[in-house]
Amino acid sequence: MSLLLAGGRxxxxxxxxxxxxxxxxxxxxxxxxxxxxxxxxxxxxHEPPPGRALRGHDHVELQLxxxxxxxxxxxxxxxxxxxxxxxxxxxxxxxxxxxxxxxxAVVDSALxxxxxxxxxxxxxxxxxxxxxxxxxxxxxxxHTPALLVAGPPGSGRSTALCTLARxxxxxxxxxxxxxxxxxxxxxxxxxxxxxxxxxxDREAMLTLLRRHDELVVLVDDADLVLDTPVEETLVEVLRxxxxxxxxxxxxxxxxxxxxxxxxxAEVRRHRTGLLLRPSGLAxxxxxxxxxRASEPGPPGRGLLVEQGxxxxxxxxxxx
Numbered sequence: 584m585s586l587l588l589a590g591g592r593x594x595x596x597x598x599x600x601x602x603x604x605x606x607x608x609x610x611x612x613x614x615x616x617x618x619x620x621x622x623x624x625x626x627x628x629h630e631p632p633p634g635r636a637l638r639g640h641d642h643v644e645l646q647l648x649x650x651x652x653x654x655x656x657x658x659x660x661x662x663x664x665x666x667x668x669x670x671x672x673x674x675x676x677x678x679x680x681x682x683x684x685x686x687x688a689v690v691d692s693a694l695x696x697x698x699x700x701x702x703x704x705x706x707x708x709x710x711x712x713x714x715x716x717x718x719x720x721x722x723x724x725x726h727t728p729a730l731l732v733a734g735p736p737g738s739g740r741s742t743a744l745c746t747l748a749r750x751x752x753x754x755x756x757x758x759x760x761x762x763x764x765x766x767x768x769x770x771x772x773x774x775x776x777x778x779x780x781x782x783x784d785r786e787a788m789l790t791l792l793r794r795h796d797e798l799v800v801l802v803d804d805a806d807l808v809l810d811t812p813v814e815e816t817l818v819e820v821l822r823x824x825x826x827x828x829x830x831x832x833x834x835x836x837x838x839x840x841x842x843x844x845x846x847x848a849e850v851r852r853h854r855t856g857l858l859l860r861p862s863g864l865a866x867x868x869x870x871x872x873x874x875r876a877s878e879p880g881p882p883g884r885g886l887l888v889e890q891g892x893x894x895x896x897x898x899x900x901x902x
Contacts, residue, residue: 586603588603595608595620605639606638606639606640607636607637607647608620608622608637608639610631626644634648650665681715681716682716683717685895685896685897686712686897688883688900691709691746691749691750691899691900691901692901698721702725704754705724705797706723706724707721707722708721708750708751709746710722710743710898710899711898712899713887713896720887720894721750722887724799724829727829727855728830729829729849729853730747730831730832730856730857731851731853731855732744733836733839733857733869734858738859738885740803740833740834742898742900743857743883743898744833745767745901746901747831748760748777748799749901751799752776752777756798757797758776758798758799759788759791760801761801762803768801768803783811785813785816788813788816792825797826800817800829802833802846806834806842806847808846809845814845814846830850836861836869839851854872855889855890858888859883860884863875871891872891883897883900885898
């Protein structure tokens with residue numbers, strides 16, 4: 584496999600730059616930045632023509648060729664023709680993999696409602712977009728009865744819960760919200776999306792569990808429901824794998840990391856969830872994966888973890 588990267592000063596300063604032995608450096612706004620690429624600034628011509636570059640390892644001066652003799656529009660057209668006809672060296676090879684950057688925001692209504700493959704609509708909890716091609720992603724509820732949403736304040740935890748709730752409710756699954764204090768999730772009953780149960784009302788939760796075999800339970804600020812009657816009931820449900828009940832818990836990363844019993848500990852055992860704005864190894868430990876610290880990104884940016892498989896995602900918002 585061959586890798587070709589193009590970028591500006593930030594690319595030269597990135598970790599990946601040190602892994603690329605061959606570099607072609609075009610004139611930079613600040614000539615002293617050439618030092619980052621290991622090139623003495625004095626070796627760059629004073630007034631280089633467009634396309635003049637220096638080779639990083641030996642400072643040889645090169646002139647880059649063009650695909651068309653005219654301006655940028657023709658260049659773009661010629662490049663598109665090359666891409667359209669590209670099949671690699673092997674005529675039977677697949678087309679190149681497309682990698683798209685995740686958007687800073689995505690509206691839920693712009694995403695497809697139907698899952699891919701043989702999934703039934705009610706078995707797919709759509710979350711947003713993610714992966715190399717920034718396509719619609721979600722959680723397969725057939726394979727896990729529990730999902731953890733973890734992140735610092737303002738990272739989009741409640742938004743993620745609302746997005747998941749609206750999608751599964753649209754697919755026909757009943758949803759109940761357990762919230763110890765007001766949050767965006769507690770407004771879902773007013774939308775007709777979910778019922779609201781107090782963390783201390785065990786009988787109300789048992790009634791819903793008896794009535795609905797496919798109940799989806801959302802627990803916001805899950806660390807605050809520790810030792811409540813409803814929490815004890817949900818722990819029993821997960822341990823007994825009752826019906827097709829799914830439990831989705833959300834909480835602050837630091838609080839979840841310091842909790843080793845109760846509902847959140849039981850949910851963590853399933854190694855499936857969403858890590859919003861992860862800041863390092865401790866975040867990954869929640870779901871048994873290794874993650875690196877990264878720039879915070881916009882609200883809703885995180886990592887979807889499914890049984891050890893990690894996918895970068897951007898959570899959708901209502902609209």
